Amino acid sequence: xxxxxxxxxxxxxxxxxxxxxxxxxxxxxxxxxxxxxxxxxxxxxxxxxxxxxxxxxxxxxxxxxxxxxxxxxxxxxxxxxxxxxxxxxxxxxxxxxxxxxxxxxxxxxxxxxxxxxxxxxxxxxxxxxxxxxxxxxxxxxxxxxxxxxxxxxxxxxxxxxxxxxxxxxxxxxxxxxxxxxxxxxxxxxxxxxxxxxxxxxxxxxxxxxxxxxxxxxxxxxxxxxxxxxxxxxxxxxxxxxxxxxxxxxxxxxxxxxxxxxxxxxxxxxxxx
Amino acid sequence: xxxxxxxxxxxxxxxxxxxxxxxxxxxxxxxxxxxxxxxxxxxxxxxxxxxxxxxxxxxxxxxxxxxxxxxxxxxxxxxxxxxxxxxxxxxxxxxxxxxxxxxxxxxxxxxxxxxxxxxxxxxxxxxxxxxxxxxxxxxxxxxxxxxxxxxxxxxxxxxxxxxxxxxxxxxxxxxxxxxxxxxxxxxxxxxxxxxxxxxxxxxxxxxxxxxxxxxxxxxxxxxxxxxxxxxxxxxxxxxxxxxxxxxxxxxxxxxxxxxxxxxxxxxxxxxxxxxxxxxxxxxxxxxxxxxxxxxxxxxxxxxxxxxxxxxxxxxxxxxxxxxxxxxxxxxxxxxxxxxxxxxxxxxxxxxxxxxxxxxxxxxxxxxxxxxxxxxxxxxxxxxxxxxxxxxxxxxxxxxxxxxxxxxxxxxxxxxxxxxxxxxxxxxxxxxxxxxxxxxxxxxxxxxxxxxxxxxxxxxxxxxxxxxxxxxxxxxxxxxxxxxxxxxxxxxxxxxxxxxxxxxxxxxxxxxxxxxxxxxxxxxxxxxxxxxxxxxxxxx
Numbered sequence: 001x002x003x004x005x006x007x008x009x010x011x012x013x014x015x016x017x018x019x020x021x022x023x024x025x026x027x028x029x030x031x032x033x034x035x036x037x038x039x040x041x042x043x044x045x046x047x048x049x050x051x052x053x054x055x056x057x058x059x060x061x062x063x064x065x066x067x068x069x070x071x072x073x074x075x076x077x078x079x080x081x082x083x084x085x086x087x088x089x090x091x092x093x094x095x096x097x098x099x100x101x102x103x104x105x106x107x108x109x110x111x112x113x114x115x116x117x118x119x120x121x122x123x124x125x126x127x128x129x130x131x132x133x134x135x136x137x138x139x140x141x142x143x144x145x146x147x148x149x150x151x152x153x154x155x156x157x158x159x160x161x162x163x164x165x166x167x168x169x170x171x172x173x174x175x176x177x178x179x180x181x182x183x184x185x186x187x188x189x190x191x192x193x194x195x196x197x198x199x200x201x202x203x204x205x206x207x208x209x210x211x212x213x214x215x216x217x218x219x220x221x222x223x224x225x226x227x228x229x230x231x232x233x234x235x236x237x238x239x240x241x242x243x244x245x246x247x248x249x250x251x252x253x254x255x256x257x258x259x260x261x262x263x264x265x266x267x268x269x270x271x272x
Numbered sequence: 273x274x275x276x277x278x279x280x281x282x283x284x285x286x287x288x289x290x291x292x293x294x295x296x297x298x299x300x301x302x303x304x305x306x307x308x309x310x311x312x313x314x315x316x317x318x319x320x321x322x323x324x325x326x327x328x329x330x331x332x333x334x335x336x337x338x339x340x341x342x343x344x345x346x347x348x349x350x351x352x353x354x355x356x357x358x359x360x361x362x363x364x365x366x367x368x369x370x371x372x373x374x375x376x377x378x379x380x381x382x383x384x385x386x387x388x389x390x391x392x393x394x395x396x397x398x399x400x401x402x403x404x405x406x407x408x409x410x411x412x413x414x415x416x417x418x419x420x421x422x423x424x425x426x427x428x429x430x431x432x433x434x435x436x437x438x439x440x441x442x443x444x445x446x447x448x449x450x451x452x453x454x455x456x457x458x459x460x461x462x463x464x465x466x467x468x469x470x471x472x473x474x475x476x477x478x479x480x481x482x483x484x485x486x487x488x489x490x491x492x493x494x495x496x497x498x499x500x501x502x503x504x505x506x507x508x509x510x511x512x513x514x515x516x517x518x519x520x521x522x523x524x525x526x527x528x529x530x531x532x533x534x535x536x537x538x539x540x541x542x543x544x545x546x547x548x549x550x551x552x553x554x555x556x557x558x559x560x561x562x563x564x565x566x567x568x569x570x571x572x573x574x575x576x577x578x579x580x581x582x583x584x585x586x587x588x589x590x591x592x593x594x595x596x597x598x599x600x601x602x603x604x605x606x607x608x609x610x611x612x613x614x615x616x617x618x619x620x621x622x623x624x625x626x627x628x629x630x631x632x633x634x635x636x637x638x639x640x641x642x643x644x645x646x647x648x649x650x651x652x653x654x655x656x657x658x659x660x661x662x663x664x665x666x667x668x669x670x671x672x673x674x675x676x677x678x679x680x681x682x683x684x685x686x687x688x689x690x691x692x693x694x695x696x697x698x699x700x701x702x703x704x705x706x707x708x709x710x711x712x713x714x715x716x717x718x719x720x721x722x723x724x725x726x727x728x729x730x731x732x733x734x735x736x737x738x739x740x741x742x743x744x745x746x747x748x749x750x751x752x753x754x755x756x757x758x759x760x761x762x763x764x765x766x767x768x769x770x771x772x773x774x775x776x777x778x779x780x781x782x783x784x785x786x787x788x789x790x791x792x793x794x795x796x797x798x799x800x801x802x803x804x805x806x807x808x809x810x811x
Binding site: 059061080081082083084085087089091095096097098099100103104106107108109110111112113114115116117120121124125128129133134135136137138139140 | 589590591592594595596597598599600601602604605606608609612613616617672673674676677678679680681682683684
């Protein structure tokens with residue numbers, strides 16, 4: 001298939017020795033990662049591991065404490081507008097203008113991104129049809145469900161056909177059909193030569209969608225590679241990513257202990 | 273559930289309401305760090321911001337309550353000053369009218385954060401029956417203006433007790449003040465419900481768009497009309513004192529039926545002579561209003577219940593015929609977005625009626641004058657310009673949480689300041705047009721003065737830019753006050769408007785030449801605009 005973006009072998013996202021400190025909290029510590037054209041990089045980690053902080057720093061919304069970031073060869077701190085024009089972003093909680101209708105909101109995004117009318121309309125029509133949005137296209141976003149809002153955010157992130165997609169838990173609230181569509185879209189984007197950074201804490205999703213996975217834990221990328229490579233790093237772990245993940249984060253025994261304690265507490269109350 | 277228990281529990285819902293309006297405002301706080309923010313500092317600020325917002329909400333309530341007490345007592349002052357034609361009846365009626373208007377207006381402003389099922393989402397999961405839940409939700413709503421209602425009731429009752437020394441009159445005044453508060457709350461809820469119903473209607477037909485625009489205009493005019501309750505009764509009510517108390521004509525009896533005149537008459541009747549027919553008509557009307565108040569109270573309770581359970585507004589879904597969008601470019605796109613977002617918020621939609629208000633005020637100011645004097649043109653222009661200066665800050669507020677999304681778009685802060693300044697300036701434009709139209713019917717003291725309002729368009733644009741830039745500057749330093757206190761920005765804006773006008777006045781006093789004064793004013797206005805343009809270019 002012809003690659004639209006044509007970025008060759010240069011990484012579309014490159015992070016080197018990135019640290020981010022919030023007061024006394026070390027949110028990111030010496031994070032290094034590269035996402036190549038055509039790659040779907042899964043950022044996998046428990047809640048509070050630093051996934052969202054990493055994405056916000058790539059987008060230029062947060063300033064690194066140290067280290068550097070390049071997006072399509074540009075530094076987000078020095079070229080924030082150029083970098084944002086090359087990125088499509090879906091936030092963990094879709095925050096949009098609630099009083100606007102879906103159409104108004106997409107019109108606003110397309111206006112700011114200076115997209116061409118004909119191609120924008122074609123893309124929006126295809127995506128809105130795929131997501132069954134006809135009934136919701138002219139309704140205020142405030143009246144939409146979480147899943148519908150997520151669909152609006154997804155369409156908005158693709159409206160300018162960006163080289164880089166930053167997706168922070170993009171399947172939040174989506175039904176099975178829409179989840180499937182999003183996973184396929186992510187694949188299409190990679191096929192065209194774009195790069196995707198896909199943050200999730202759901203192992204099955206990472207396993208299905210991502211070509212490479214980075215496991216982030218307490219602000220550090222503790223392992224990176226394909227699923228097979230990650231399996232190779234954990235002796236005796238089973239086949240699923242969940243088991244690999246628990247082993248790598250040394251949470252396997254902790255989870256077992258916690259579950260034993262919970263079970264005791266749960267059934268003790270029932271016995272009374 | 274005991275009422276005291278419901279009142280205590282309602283505090284949690286109320287705090288949530290205050291916090292939610294704060295969360296909306298947070299978008300504004302992040303303006304300063306556009307494109308980047310220091311999240312560590314921000315999370316620390318959150319707690320401080322929440323506590324401070326609660327303190328400020330309390331202070332704000334106290335100030336508004338104090339003002340409400342003053343306006344509710346002011347009509348009685350005329351009794352002590354011995355104003356001709358001003359009696360107890362008109363003082364009580366006027367006091368009730370202004371309190372009603374002020375309470376309703378304030379309640380409408382606070383309702384935007386209340387009209388959401390999310391504000392009572394936590395409470396709805398608790399094991400409470402429907403009535404308990406409604407009562408708690410209603411109390412949480414009342415908490416936003418409790419001081420002002422209690423303050424006005426106490427002040428009105430105490431003053432009537434002092435003036436009449438009659439327990440019956442005092443008791444009637446207490447009932448009347450309570451009924452008045454119930455009416456004000458019901459009217460505020462009714463207004464907000466209509467607003468929500470219109471704004472949440474789906475579809476994009478041209479008829480729908482026109483209807484929505486007409487509704488925004490009507491909404492603004494209704495709010496302005498409620499606001500006029502402060503001033504209009506001052507002119508009307510005193511002149512009705514003698515008419516109200518005489519039963520000579522059917523017209524008088526009809527007036528006696530009207531709220532709040534009937535209350536004034538019944539209380540007056542307890543201490544002085546009033547014709548039997550007047551008393552009978554007014555008493556019957558008052559009983560009727562008492563029943564209406566009970567109905568209004570029950571309706572409000574039902575409405576609050578419906579709103580808090582998310583069933584207050586029916587959402588209409590209209591299937592889209594196509595999925596076309598029309599990209600307009602960043603400037604027009606942002607202007608269109610600002611207009612849509614601000615006009616769909618009941619607290620900010622009001623500002624779009626300001627041009628109409630400005631024009632009405634100017635025409636009222638001019639109505640008694642034979643000629644269009646330069647001083648009147650200057651004062652009318654200033655008034656209109658100062659009203660227009662409320663809009664930049666309203667537009668910043670209307671961004672709300674949506675700003676978090678905008679920060680991810682490839683747009684600079686300058687590109688966001690310009691549309692807001694343009695929209696604000698556009699609301700002022702009807703003022704010079706209205707004055708130019710007036711000049712067709714009334715002679716001007718100097719033809720040069722006709723250019724004044726047109727020239728002030730420049731300082732309005734400059735002041736809008738300065739207001740927004742000042743906000744960005746203080747917000748960038750992490751000053752929480754920048755979000756919560758708009759006074760300093762408005763002061764700067766007003767000064768920017770006044771400087772060219774002062775230049776005109778000084779020029780005229782020095783030369784008694786209108787043309788020269790206009791030249792001086794133009795020089796200052798253009799200099800201000802040049803500075804604003806420079807400031808904008810640097811951002």
